[in-house]
Amino acid sequence: MDSDLKFDDLKLLPGTKLDLRSEQYSSLKGLSIFLGHQTHNIIVSTPLQSGKPIACHKDSQVVVRFFVNHLNCACAFRTKINYTSITPFPHLFLAIPDKMEIGEVRNNVRANVNLICSVNSYEEYRKKNQSALINNLSVDGLKLLSKEFLGEEQEEIAITIKIKVLETEKILKIDGIIRSTSELEGQFSYGIQFKEVSEPNKLLIYAYVMSQIVR
Numbered sequence: 001m002d003s004d005l006k007f008d009d010l011k012l013l014p015g016t017k018l019d020l021r022s023e024q025y026s027s028l029k030g031l032s033i034f035l036g037h038q039t040h041n042i043i044v045s046t047p048l049q050s051g052k053p054i055a056c057h058k059d060s061q062v063v064v065r066f067f068v069n070h071l072n073c074a075c076a077f078r079t080k081i082n083y084t085s086i087t088p089f090p091h092l093f094l095a096i097p098d099k100m101e102i103g104e105v106r107n108n109v110r111a112n113v114n115l116i117c118s119v120n121s122y123e124e125y126r127k128k129n130q131s132a133l134i135n136n137l138s139v140d141g142l143k144l145l146s147k148e149f150l151g152e153e154q155e156e157i158a159i160t161i162k163i164k165v166l167e168t169e170k171i172l173k174i175d176g177i178i179r180s181t182s183e184l185e186g187q188f189s190y191g192i193q194f195k196e197v198s199e200p201n202k203l204l205i206y207a208y209v210m211s212q213i214v215r
Contacts, residue, residue, distance in 0.1 A: 005100060005102060007077075007100065012037075013034075014034060015033060015034065016034040016066060017168065018031070018033065019031065020062055022060050023061045023062070024061055028054055028060065030054065031047060033045040035091060037096070043093055044064075044091065044092050056081055059082075062078070063077075074103045074206065074210070075100055076100065077097035077099065078097065079094045079096075081095075082094065109139070112135060115133070116131060117159050118131060118132075119132050119146070119158070119159055121158075122155070122158070123155055133145045133146065134161065138209060141176065143189065143190070144190040144192055145187060148188070151190075155178050156176070156177055156195070157175070157176055158173060158175050159174050160173045161174075163204065163205070172204065174194055174197060176192040176195060177192065177193050178192060
């Protein structure tokens with residue numbers, strides 16, 4: 001949704017990762033880093049491809065997406081490249097946007113996925129480091145499929161997964177509670193509710209879920 005917030009209101013920290021994509025040049029897309037801002041410009045690193053800066057053109061229209069941890073929100077805006085620089089390293093000057101779209105991170109947004117994960121039970125008598133498949137994921141839980149028995153309802157487990165967000169791979173370890181179990185044709189299905197998830201990890205999961213929905 002459109003927001004009355006101005007870019008300055010976000011109090012964005014240098015080092016924040018941005019997803020930058022051109023609406024004119026398909027080659028201009030990738031991870032950018034927020035470096036700072038001036039009165040009329042947002043300064044960001046130039047996205048790289050195979051370790052080399054992607055060619056960027058003055059006045060190109062771009063869409064910038066990112067997450068603001070302390071506001072628990074996703075942000076996006078359209079802007080243009082005011083000018084580029086290669087000294088002391090490749091970076092871009094983007095025009096301050098007139099408006100932004102702000103979306104609160106919602107726990108009930110979920111996506112069908114296909115992620116291999118490792119599962120460890122906190123019960124001493126259970127097998128350790130068991131492999132399972134996540135086929136549904138949200139900010140507050142997931143659905144696990146496994147040929148192995150992982151645990152009974154109300155037991156706690158630790159799930160380790162690798163996700164890729166904004167061209168960066170992250171390994172997350174999240175504690176959860178088994179809320180439901182079922183078995184069909186030798187395969188077990190588990191409904192898992194996450195326990196406490198840190199805000200950075202919550203935003204990473206939300207970003208990943210949204211990226212799967214819009215694919």
